[in-house]
Every structure is written in C-alpha cells, then in structure tokens.
Amino acid sequence: MITDHERCYRAVQARDARFDGVFYTAVRTTGIYCRPSCPAVTPKAENVTFHATAAAAQEAGYRACRRCRPDTTPGSPLWNVRADAVGRAMRLIADGVIEREGVEGLADRLGYSQRHVTRMLTQELGAGPLALARSNRAHAARVLIETTEMPMADIAFAAGFASIRQFNDSVRRTYALTPTQMRGRRRSTPTGCITVRLAVRQPFHAESLLDFLAAHVLPGVETVQGRTYARVVRLPHGLGVMALTVHDDRVDCELELADLRDTAVAIGRARRMLDLDADPVAIDEVLGADRVLAPLVADAPGLRVPSHVDGFELAVRTIVGQQVSVAGANTVLGRQVPTRGVPVDFALAARFGLTHAFPPPEAFADADPTSLGMPQSRARTIIGLSQAVADGKLDLDPGVDRDEVREQLLQMRGIGPWTADYIVMRGLGHPDVLLTTDLVLKRELERHGLTTDDTDRWRPWRSYAGMHLWRATSALERSAP
Template sequence: MHTDHERCYRAVQSRDRRFDGVFYTAVSSTGIYCRPSCPALTPKPEHVTFHATAASAQEAGYRACRRCRPDTTPGSPEWDVRADAVGRAMQLIGDGVVEREGVEGLSSRLGYSSRHVTRLLAQELGAGPLALARSNRAHTARVLIETTDLPMSDIAFAAGFASIRQFNASVRQAYALTPTQMRGRRRGTVTGRVTVRLAVRQPFHAGALLDFLAAHVLPGVEAVTGATYARVLRLPHGLGVMALTLDDTGVVCELELADLRDTAVAIGRARRLLDLDADPVAIDTVLGADPALADLVAAEPGLRVPSHVDGFELAVRTVVGQQVSVAGANTVLGRHVPARGTPVDFALAADHGLTHAFPEPEAFADADPTAMGMPHARARTIIGLAQAVADGKLDLHPGADRAAVREQLLAMRGIGPWTADYVVMRGLGDPDILLTTDLVLRRELERRGITADDTERWRPWRSYAGMHLWRASAAVERIPA
C-alpha cells in the first residue's frame, strides 16, 4: 500500500481513518510525519513520502505530529494476515523480543540469519529490527512520561533503553521534545498505575467481545464486571494485572505491573486479545457480500475474533474443554489455579477479585495424571503439552509459524484438528480458520445451506465468519472454551 503514491495521497486528501496505522505520511516541507487522517495535513504531492512504519519515518529524519499523534494509531492489519517472516517478525518485535534477546534472538526464532532478517525488514518496512524496536521504546517512554510520576531514569530503564543518553536522544528524535518538555505538556491526573486509551478502528463491536469474554471467565485469573474485563498477566519480567474497559468508541487499558519494562508488552497483548488491529471495513465488505452472511454482518458490524494473552494457557483450557461445557472446563481448572498458579498481590487485582496467575507449563509438566480431576488421557495430553512448551520444543507465541505449530499439535496424542485449529485461531491470531468440525458451526452452516465450497469465498476472513455464525446460533453456551 505505502508504495503506491497516488493511492496513498488520495487517502490523505480524504482523511480516511481506515488507513491510520497502515501507512504514515511524511512531509518534507515541515519535517513531520502524520497519520493519513490528520486534520492538519494539507501537503502538496511533491512534498510527501509514505512509510510502512513510524520507525521508517523516524529513520528518515521526521518527527511525530503533535496534533494527530501517529504513534498512537492501531497497528497495521497486514501483520494479522501475513504469516511470513516479516509478519512474524513484527509480532515478535511488538512483544519485546529484540529488547530481551537481541536481533540474534529474533532471527533465531524466525529461522534466518540476522543479516537476512535485517535486510528483509529494511526492504519491506524501511527500517531494520533495531530501528523498529527503538521506535517502540520511544512510544513506551511517552506513555510512562504522560501517565506516571516516575523519575526519568526509571522510565528510561522501564522502556528498555540502555542509557539515559539513548533515552533522551530517541525521545527527542521521535517527538522533537525532551522528556522533561513532554512531561510538562501532559494533562489530567496521574496515578501510580499506567492508563492508556487504545486506538481502535471503527466500527467496533464492544458488546460481542464482552459477551465472549464473560462466557469464558476463569475465576481467580480473570473477571468481567459491567463493561470491564480484567485479568492477571504473566509477562517477561514478572506478573501484572490489566483492566480493559470497552465501549463502541474504544478501549481504556489500566495496568499495574511488577516491572514497568513490561508496559509495551502488556499493551500489545491487550491489543491482540481484543483484536484491535483488525480492519473491520475490509472484513465486513468481504463477508457482507455473501448473501448467506449479509444479514449477520449488517446486524453486527465490527465483530472481532478474541485472541488470548498466553498461548499455553489457551491450549490447556482448550484441551480441558474438549467434549465438556465451558462451565465444566472452568470448574476443573478452577481447582488447579490455586493449587498450581502463582498468587498475586496487586491493588488492581483486588479491585476485580483476582487472586492468581494461570499456572506455568512447569507446574503441569510433572503432574500425576491420576490426580488431575479429569480423564487420564486428557490429563496426559496436558502434561505432554506442558513438557513440550517448558522444553522449548513447542512455541505458542503469536509470532510462531502457524502451519508448523498446527502440525506439532496434531502430532501430540489427544489433540485433533478442532483443538489445533482453535489454538492457531485464537492463540496465534490466524484470521482464516473455520472450525468446520465444530458441532455448533456445522449445524449453523447446514441451517443456512452453506457448503464447504461456499466458505472459500470468505477467505482470508473465515475466523470472523465463524464468530458471526457462533453468535447466530441458539446454542451460545456451546461456544468453545
């Protein structure tokens, strides 16, 4: 998209919000880059260039517009669809892999050399992995500067910078303000918690997300109260709690973290959980063009596919939920959470009745299958799954290779196509999974006279079609765990 100058310029002229986050507009006469919908943007065609990422614009010497704040746009929906090395790299960089493991760690996860990964990202995105990570760090720093009273030295460390000098230089490059100047411009009340409003593409069906999350709550780990979903998080540097308050205009994310270095990762996982980087207009256009789905799409535009914050937790819950109700599965797991999980002591957790983080893989890996309160075959499947994740043989991170993960899951005893596909759909964010072996979906497809060939018209958005069909079914309580 960003390589088509004429098309991008037309989007800028119309201030089309659908392209916010898809590309960024840099104006040579001002030295500023903006989101396409920026109300202050009236450049001549010869003065603009278009960039796939904010990092690319920053590397070219542009600073972020203070009016439209382009670094707060939704992420590009392209990374949800693409399962190639570039798409996977963007997922991993967004989850802080470069900060924790360096470019070598990122490259190892992708299965390529560091040189090849750097060249690939620079060619497609205009910035290498270090520049992309640096841009993310600057954004995290801005959030902490504007929402906390932390000393600047603590913010620099929490955002992932190696030094105060690097922190100052990166913030100044990105925003043309020093950290101190940025703090002086902030508005509103500051608390000890990090609060940020998450950008959302419209339309956004908040009610459907809350319905889904409320139907799948695992007590102690997560809760839904009114329009707020809260849960405990396992993050790279410690535990945390997030509370997401949803309405059709957007999402407010409140975080309390053991280590503020996890701020960007927690925000990224919140975005993935709520599928906030999806392109609902593109999805609804494809699905709404099919007469078999047109009524559902018209009735509920902006439907999202809830992802998850932890692939291992989702996999365990999916296996436990095989052939039982959601309530039954949560009853079984409810006994394991206090016994194998990690207790939490956060004020935000207490506010929502949260008590534990979901157990780590190691907590299940050595379990006795006869003492797990479920059929022995299912218990052995969970133990095998936990051992594979704990040993690093199975990667359930959103940046993992979707096809490879599916093959690995199917090779495990006790895991069939439905379970593997469900984990790939929600755990790895695949937008094109239709669970045709699901009984509820099969009945709904038959009721509407939809054949397997018909569903090919829904690509690459079959996961969203499945959510519409689940909601249309009378057996809402049978939505998978």
C-alpha cells in the same frame, strides 16, 4: 516505503481513519509525519512521502505530529494476516523479542541470518529490526513519562534503552520534545498504575466482544464487570494486571506491573487479545458480500475474534474444554488455579477480585494425572503439552509459524483437528481458520446447504465468519421459548 502514492494521497485528502497505522504521511516542508486522518491542513501531493511504519518515517528524519499523535494509532492489520517472515517478525518485535533477545534472537526464531532479516525488513518497511524496536521503545517511554511519576532514569531502562543519553536523544528525535517537556503535558493518573487509551478501527462491535469474554471467564484469573474486562497476566519480566474498559470508540487500558519493562508488551498483548488491529472494513466487505453472512455482518458490523494474552493458557483451557461446556471446563480449571497458580498482590487485582495468575507450564508438567480432576486421557494430554512448552519443544508465542505449530499439535496424543485449529485461531491470532469439525458450525453450514469448499470464498477471514455463525446461533438459543 509505500509505492502507491496516488491511493495514499487520496486517503489523506479524505482524512480516512481506516488507513491509520496502515501507512504514515511524512511532510517534507515541516519535517513531521502524521496519521492519514490528521486534521491538519492537507499538504500538497509533491511535498509528501508515505511510509509503512512509524519507524521508517523516523529513520527518514521526521518527527511525530503532536496533534494527531501517529504513534498511538491502531497497528497495521497486515501483520496479523501475513504468515511470511516479515509478518512473523513484526509480531515478534511488537512482543518485545528484540529487547529480550536482540536481533540474534529474532533471527533465530525466524530461521534466517541477522543480515537477511535486517535486509528483508529494510527493503519492505524502510526500517530494520533495531529501528523498529527503537520506535517501540520511544512509544513505551512516552506512556511512562505521561502516566507515571517515575524518575526519568528509571523510565529509560524500563522502556528498554541502554543509556540515559540514548533515551533523551530518541525521545527528542521522535517527538521534538525533551522528556521533561513531555512530562509537563501529562495527565494525572492513580499512583502505581499506567493508563493509556487504545485506538480502535471502526466499526467496532464492542458488545459481542464483551459477551464472548464474559462467557469464558476463569474465576480468580479474570473477570468481566460491566464494560471492563480485567485479568492477571504473565509477562516476560514478571506478573501484572490489566483492566480493559471497552467503549464503542476506544478501549481504556489500566496496567499495574511488577516490572515496568513489560509496559509495551502488555499493551501489545491487550491489543492483540481484543483484536484491535483488525481491518473491519475489509473483513466486512468480503463477508458481507456472501448471501449467508450478509445479514449477520449487517447485524454486527466490526465483529472481532478475541485472541489471548497467553498461548499456553489458551491451549490448556481448550484441551480441558473438549467435549464439555465452557462453564464445565472453567469449573475444572477453577479448582487448579488456587493450588497450581501463582498468588498475586496488586491493588488493581484486589479491586476486581483477582487472586492468581494462571498456572505456568512447569506446574502441570510434573503433575500426577489423577490430581487434575478430569479424565486421565485428557490430563495426560495437558501434561504432555506442558512438558513440550516447558522444554522449549513447542512455541506458542505470537510470531511462530502457525501451520507448523498446528502440525506439532496434531502429533500430540489427545489433540485433534478441532483443538489444534482453535488454539491456532485464538491462541496465535490466525484470521483464517474455520472450525469445520465444530458441531455448532457444522450444523450451521449444513442448515445453509454449504460445503467446506463453499466457505473458500470467505478467505482470508474465515475466523470472523465462524464468530458470526457462533453469535447467530447463540442469539437464536437465547430467543428460543
């Protein structure tokens, strides 16, 4: 439950979209919960309560507003920043761990008992892990109802419900509509594909995001065409393809999946990859107050730090890219994709010229170092990393303890601070990593007379500070005669 009632109510009065997803407004007189920016008439202060999650509002007996559709808001930026058990739990729940492994699996990953995890989430968020997962399932069901022609029974199980009755009850309780009524409101979409609009907090510097993704494209696996980034993704139940068209105020997401149970996970990973749940106002406020970063922030407000859909893939690409250019690394890996990757046959993949999923850990784990087309020391590092991931000794999923993973990586032969930090920053979405051993950033810090201690004032957004410095350096190089 949100305790600062006065501050939340001021945000509702101002219809401040910056707080969408940070908390939800529940109105006692209507039984409806909304996003703070809902354009409906502002309720009286004594008639509202505030909740940290949509699930908490639903558990309290409220249904989602049909006008502002609060379940489609950006996610709370807190879950990416926080490194504690609650933050880790929310990242894991968003990635579908409860659907695949149950509360027991979530508790095992966090290192606590199921009872303690349930108590911890309920006390802080107003809803336990099952309620949070149920809210996510209802949202996944709505997407499938509105964007596909699937039979309702298939949607129920694809969204993760255990029965048709549970599906019907949950949809009716959350949206005050039956699944059949909801389908009558759907938008028409291409057969076989799911389309959904991803909300974005403003400001949002879309151009820098597209530029970064385009500079790191691995042929066959991903591409950037115009304002659309498309790639093959490996998901818990199979492969899929996502095409993300980046606009200044939203991202249009088109999905084609081998198994529709992966719908919610795919959407969550797309959001995480594009860093759509960041809080750009808070980030820019901290970094814009710094004399060095102020002009960079003014030039690129709402700059994002691209994460990744697959921590293992990012780790391999980072290791290959040690001491070589991005283009050189992609050339090396481009030779491995056709032989070790998994061929795909999706209409969406064919439209964008995509041919393979990135090789899984098992494809590298038993490889001959001489067959990888790179220095043997680097090849052995990739093989060692792949074996650790394949054996379950190294977990690169979004809900891991980031500091613990960094220490594990540093203990592996051939992985130094730059590689470990880059994997943690992008592969695990850490917002506060400054690559002080990066040659470009080191040069920029020296040019401005900054020491590592000086950069502490950029916390907890040092990853964004690094992106601003990288972008500024690239701009200078492009403008050089």
